[in-house]
Amino acid sequence: MNIKTGSIKRPLLLLTGILLIATTLRAPVTGVAPVLELIRDSFGFSTTTAGALTTLPLLAFAIASPFAVILSRKCGLERSLFIALLLVTSGILLRLIESVWCLFLGTGIIGIGIAIANVLLPGLLKRDFPDKIAAITGAYSVTAGVAAAVASTVAIPIASLSGYGWNWALGSFVIFPLLAIAAWIPQLANTTTNTQNHKAIQHDDNLWRSPLAWQVTLFFGLNSLVYYVIVAWLPAILTEAGYSPAAAGSLHGISQLATAVPGLIFGAVLSRFKDQKTVAIALPTMTALSLAGIVILPQWAVFWVGLFGFGCGATFILALAFISLRSANVSQAATLSGMAQCAGYSIAAGAPPAAGMIHDYFHSWAALLIICTIICGLMAILGYCAGRPVHIQSRKQAVAPCINNALATE
Incomplete structure (x- = not known):
């Protein structure tokens, strides 16, 4: 990688920028x-349509992620992340207009911006903080969780203010x-050219055929599935269990705040493990326990949502760390991230609306929570495989499945 810079890079300023970018990754x-219930009442949405609104960012994540690396090669990491922030800002402002198309279009644009930032940040850490990947990943996960908690907590109060509504609640997130x-x-003075990385990426055609790459991908994907399903419907789940909308919103905020807690300690501790197999089993198990708890003892919801947030937050940190830890270089980290x-x-992506359909079929959220608990079990198996202390190699190489004592490296 060749780096042309118009000014000396200041690590503290760069880190501040990274953490503030993190505030935009979840809250919007x-x-x-x-x-969501206010939006449903405003437009007369069905449960499935409301679920489609919550799944739209995930579709944007999926569609935009492969293009983030291309954008980075053309514009550089710094400018690409700046473009991501402009997209998130414009999407939030668009949702201020109280119309269906502005709501959906703005949400989609937000998703594209977040996707670009999500893909490029691991590569940025690999490049500028190679010895502090886990710690800084934890730090920006903390920041993202705190920002999301604030957004969830203030949404209902802002929407309830005289003369305001749900659109102003969503618009207030533009501050991030x-x-x-x-x-x-200030980072725009640094222009990163990726001619060497481009060549490396072009020859890294084995990544999509790598079992280890798929273990990391599926571990990341299943955690996202469970997280976004519960995040989308947790207020409705708690309301059905007898909580008021305001209380459900506050508990939703607690779950988001709990996602930040692992970053305070988990990122620094993670780098001390010889491998991540044990922790990759323990975290999905913790999430599964929290979901079962909501079904069995909903009156303890404050504990269960906190445990859920902690489990999913720590798993997210681990999944992001896997992208850097299992990659052999910066180029491969960006490609694996995409x-x-x-x-x-x-x-x-299809999980939130499917969850709404499951609820409508069973007239209860219990079936959905049980299904998510089972998915956590599958996630633990994948995490065990992805937790081996090995790197993905660029060249094609035959490997045996990890459950049958795979080779030490691929």
Whole structure:
């Protein structure tokens, strides 16, 4: 990689920019859930249509992810991330207009912007903070979780203010990308050219045929599926269990805040493990326990949603860390990130509306929670495989399945 810079890079300023970008990665999407019933009432949406609104960002993630690497090769990492922030900002502002097409179009644009940032950030960490990948991944996961918690908590109060509505609640989230843009502008003086990476990516055609790459991808994808299903419908699940909309929104905020907690300690601790097999089993198990708890003891929801947020948040950190830890170089990290998020979010995309259909069929959320619990079990198996201390190799090489004592490296 050749880096032409108009100014000396300042790590603290760069890190500040990364953390502020992280505030935009969840809040504009997860903040929709608390006001989803208000949106349904406003437009007369069915449960399936409301689910389609929550799944739209995931479709955008899946579609836009492969193009993020191409954009990075053309514009550089710094400018590509700036474009991502502009897209998120424009999408949030578009949702201020109280119309169906603005709501859906704005949500889709937000998803594209977030997809670009999601794909490129692991490569940026691999390039600029190669010895602190896990710690910084944890740090920006904390920031993303705190921002999402704030968004979920304030959504209903803002929507309830006299003269305001759900669109102003969603529009208030624009503060996050605006702050990130202000902090990221100094990075535009740094222009990254990726001629070497382009060549490496062109010859890395074995990635989509790598079992390890697919284990990382499916681990990421199934965690996203469970996370976005529960995030989309948690207020409705809790309301059905007897909680008021305001209380359900607050509990939704607690779940988002809990996703930030693992980043305080998990990122730093993760780098000390010889491998990640044990932790990759423990975390999905924790998430499964929280989902079962909501079914069996909904009166303890404050504990279960906190446990769910912690489990999913830590799993997300681990999934992002896998992208860097299992990659052999910066180029491969960016490509694996695009693969994991394209295929992973494709897997997750149809889940929220399907969850709404499952609820309408059974007239209860219990069946959905049980299905998600089973998916967590499959995630634990994939995590065990992806947790081996090996790298994906660029050249084609035959490997045996990890469950049959795979070779030490691919």
